[in-house]
Amino acid sequence: MTAVDPRAGASRLRSDQVDLRVDLGPLRLDNPIVTASGCFASGREIERFFDIARLGAVVVKSLTLEPRGGLPTPRMAETASGMLNAIGLQNPGVEQWLATELPWLQALGVPVVVSIAGKTVAEYRMLAEYLRGQPGVVAIEANISCPNVDDRNVVFACRADATREVIQQVTRVATVPVFAKLTPDVTDIAGIAEAAVAAGATGVSLINTLLGMAIDVETRRPKLAAVTGGLSGPAIKPVAVRAVHQVHQALPDVPIIGMGGVRTVTDVAELMLAGAKCGGRRHRDVRQPAGRHRAARGAAALVR
Numbered sequence: 001m002t003a004v005d006p007r008a009g010a011s012r013l014r015s016d017q018v019d020l021r022v023d024l025g026p027l028r029l030d031n032p033i034v035t036a037s038g039c040f041a042s043g044r045e046i047e048r049f050f051d052i053a054r055l056g057a058v059v060v061k062s063l064t065l066e067p068r069g070g071l072p073t074p075r076m077a078e079t080a081s082g083m084l085n086a087i088g089l090q091n092p093g094v095e096q097w098l099a100t101e102l103p104w105l106q107a108l109g110v111p112v113v114v115s116i117a118g119k120t121v122a123e124y125r126m127l128a129e130y131l132r133g134q135p136g137v138v139a140i141e142a143n144i145s146c147p148n149v150d151d152r153n154v155v156f157a158c159r160a161d162a163t164r165e166v167i168q169q170v171t172r173v174a175t176v177p178v179f180a181k182l183t184p185d186v187t188d189i190a191g192i193a194e195a196a197v198a199a200g201a202t203g204v205s206l207i208n209t210l211l212g213m214a215i216d217v218e219t220r221r222p223k224l225a226a227v228t229g230g231l232s233g234p235a236i237k238p239v240a241v242r243a244v245h246q247v248h249q250a251l252p253d254v255p256i257i258g259m260g261g262v263r264t265v266t267d268v269a270e271l272m273l274a275g276a277k278c279g280g281r282r283h284r285d286v287r288q289p290a291g292r293h294r295a296a297r298g299a300a301a302l303v304r
């Protein structure tokens with residue numbers, strides 16, 4: 001599939017600009033740089049550092065039906081080339097978010113991908129119902145790396161049948177493309193991606209954090225109050241590249257949003273070479289002019 005038709009709209013570009021548009025199935029973004037859910041909230045804190053409207057899309061922190069205060073502290077621990085977090089999906093709840101954060105994002109004019117998370121299939125479906133027809137919301141990212149309370153707390157995305165069931169319910173009511181965000185903590189990530197797509201997902205987001213744990217040897221206690229947490233950062237980039245590669249090999253036409261350890265535009269290019277259409281990132285140098293220019297060249301070279 002062609003990510004960008006280099007002829008389409010080329011006349012609208014200045015001579016110093018490169019056409020960075022990417023197509024994720026029916027969803028076209030102006031460029032392949034999106035935020036990784038949870039690393040950006042809805043963007044208010046970050047907005048004073050750069051113009052959020054220039055992102056391909058903002059992927060917001062996962063929303064749940066009810067507001068969540070999150071897990072007890074400490075909720076973060078530094079690790080070699082990365083970090084562990086156990087935030088616990090702290091968020092204001094979908095209703096409050098729709099009332100306060102979405103209007104703010106709409107005013108900026110940036111495409112919004114809403115990440116949703118639930119404890120049951122019914123919760124995911126209800127969240128998707130809330131998002132029906134919301135202006136500015138261009139896609140749903142179903143964060144299915146969450147424990148399924150109807151199934152002994154087995155993470156939805158660890159099982160193909162649970163993945164299929166939850167994505168089927170979301171796509172049944174969604175009015176925008178749905179991306180399934182998968183955990184790398186599985187034996188066969190391509191099989192899980194296949195189940196998501198068979199259930200109606202437009203594409204997949206790869207990868208969520210890996211489950212990890214760290215112990216303070218002085219206190220002999222786990223560094224996180226929740227004991228275990230999600231490992232992220234540069235340490236996991238090879239896992240992300242591997243997961244993107246495996247899914248792309250199995251499902252070459254399925255759009256993949258890649259994330260995991262992205263720090264620089266070179267990291268985005270690496271994920272795109274593995275098969276991703278977009279790179280989700282969390283760190284700050286995306287807006288540095290030189291970096292941006294390099295991203296433009298890299299992405300343009302990757303158009304298929």
Ligand SMILES: Cc1cc2nc3c(=O)[nH]c(=O)nc-3n(C[C@H](O)[C@H](O)[C@H](O)COP(=O)(O)O)c2cc1C
Pocket residue numbers: 036037038039061062085087089115143181207208209231232233234236259260261262280281282
């Ligand atoms: C503090 C923190 C909070 C996160 N919250 C979410 C979340 O709410 N929903 C989600 O799908 N992923 C969440 N993630 C996972 C990221 O979106 C991303 O998939 C993962 O961190 C790998 O990317 P990175 O190495 O660039 O951080 C969170 C990650 C971090 C570090």
